Amino acid sequence: MNDPLNGATLMRRIDELARASSSSDVLTRLTLTPAHRLAADMVAGWMREAGMSVRVDRIGNVVGRLEGPGAQDGTLLVGSHIDTVRDAGRFDGNLGVVLGIAAVADLVRRQRALPFAVEVIAFSDEEGVRFPTTLTGSKAIAGTLDPQCLADVDADGVSRAKALSDFGAPDGDAALEARDPARILGYVEAHIEQGPVLEDRGLALGVVTAINGATRAEIQLHGMAGHAGTLPMHMRRDALAAAAEMILAIEARAKGEADLVATVGLLTVPSGAVNVVPGEVRFTLDLRSPVDAARAAALADVEARMRAIAADRNVALSLRITYDAPATPCDAKLQEQLAASMAHCGASPFRLPSGAGHDALAFRGLWPVAMLFVRCAGGISHNSAEYASPQDMEVAARVLTHFIETLATAG
Numbered sequence: 001m002n003d004p005l006n007g008a009t010l011m012r013r014i015d016e017l018a019r020a021s022s023s024s025d026v027l028t029r030l031t032l033t034p035a036h037r038l039a040a041d042m043v044a045g046w047m048r049e050a051g052m053s054v055r056v057d058r059i060g061n062v063v064g065r066l067e068g069p070g071a072q073d074g075t076l077l078v079g080s081h082i083d084t085v086r087d088a089g090r091f092d093g094n095l096g097v098v099l100g101i102a103a104v105a106d107l108v109r110r111q112r113a114l115p116f117a118v119e120v121i122a123f124s125d126e127e128g129v130r131f132p133t134t135l136t137g138s139k140a141i142a143g144t145l146d147p148q149c150l151a152d153v154d155a156d157g158v159s160r161a162k163a164l165s166d167f168g169a170p171d172g173d174a175a176l177e178a179r180d181p182a183r184i185l186g187y188v189e190a191h192i193e194q195g196p197v198l199e200d201r202g203l204a205l206g207v208v209t210a211i212n213g214a215t216r217a218e219i220q221l222h223g224m225a226g227h228a229g230t231l232p233m234h235m236r237r238d239a240l241a242a243a244a245e246m247i248l249a250i251e252a253r254a255k256g257e258a259d260l261v262a263t264v265g266l267l268t269v270p271s272g273a274v275n276v277v278p279g280e281v282r283f284t285l286d287l288r289s290p291v292d293a294a295r296a297a298a299l300a301d302v303e304a305r306m307r308a309i310a311a312d313r314n315v316a317l318s319l320r321i322t323y324d325a326p327a328t329p330c331d332a333k334l335q336e337q338l339a340a341s342m343a344h345c346g347a348s349p350f351r352l353p354s355g356a357g358h359d360a361l362a363f364r365g366l367w368p369v370a371m372l373f374v375r376c377a378g379g380i381s382h383n384s385a386e387y388a389s390p391q392d393m394e395v396a397a398r399v400l401t402h403f404i405e406t407l408a409t410a411g
């Protein structure tokens with residue numbers, strides 16, 4: 001019988017799954033589309049083949065379940081998402097589902113009886129591309145789904161409720177998918193890193209310490225517009241020059257602290273022209289850190305610095321927080337166990353935070369979460385060039401399997 005953890009086998013599944021796409025030339029699989037349904041059917045087939053019972057739940061997740069002989073001891077959740085962005089890579093999300101199924105298949109094949117149940121879940125909506133809300137698949141499991149999201153409409157005016165029914169999700173209140181935290185042992189997700197750190201260090205895998213918390217803000221500067229030829233330099237209130245100084249101050253603050261990242265990704269000069277001293281500028285700030293206190297301190301520093309620059313240049317500043325989400329720390333004990341499984345499988349147990357959001361966010365504070373990152377070429381993601389090697393996937397599959405198996409004895 002084939003080894004389900006074999007790298008070539010895993011790559012075949014990744015490739016097969018990538019054929020479930022709304023587009024013939026690139027991978028696009030938005031939530032609850034026919035392409036998603038096709039992928040869900042493939043995943044369900046592999047789950048059954050692995051020995052799990054399978055259902056599609058009321059929010060469109062595919063849930064495979066392996067009962068343990070002592071399933072009264074609770075359930076371990078293993079998962080990731082199978083929806084994608086437009087023109088996506090093959091590995092984002094899909095890898096975690098393929099690896100979870102492979103791990104269960106291997107445990108069943110080797111007749112390793114676990115004292116708990118394992119559920120592999122292919123979450124339905126992590127990317128948040130089709131509808132304005134996101135993480136609905138994992139939020140339903142967490143019991144935090146806002147029922148209003150069923151009324152969300154996509155660009156064509158199709159509601160999520162209609163899309164769920166077209167998808168073939170069973171009727172009924174999605175709130176019924178909520179799990180009792182007392183019965184959940186934890187959640188573990190394997191995912192490509194989507195960044196360059198592991199590759200840079202020559203490592204196949206990493207244990208995630210936390211999913212970064214993030215703050216986004218919108219900053220507006222009001223100076224005074226003026227004639228570029230006639231206004232002397234010392235009399236100017238140039239909003240864009242002030243913004244430039246602020247952006248460099250933001251960059252310098254983030255460079256000075258490990259694991260803190262800060263980005264100004266959007267800047268507009270509303271009535272900018274080649275011969276006008278800029279009077280008004282708007283820009284955005286995106287600040288992330290695995291530690292909430294560090295993020296808050298950085299925000300306070302950056303704001304103080306910007307206010308000083310604005311005062312110095314006689315420019316008015318307003319700052320509005322548009323998004324704020326706390327960090328999701330990964331469970332210390334599960335991190336230790338993942339690290340031990342990595343060492344067992346010959347991988348160096350390096351740790352790093354996750355800069356991107358994942359389904360695990362939805363489980364913050366409900367039950368322990370753990371994430372295993374897999375090196376991806378060039379750190380490239382959300383791009384058809386996204387790539388993880390069969391060798392790395394195989395090590396990740398062996399680590400995940402060992403982790404599940406040893407969790408059974410760790411108590």
Ligand SMILES: [Zn+2]
Nearest residue numbers: 081092093126
């Ligand atoms: Zn993802």
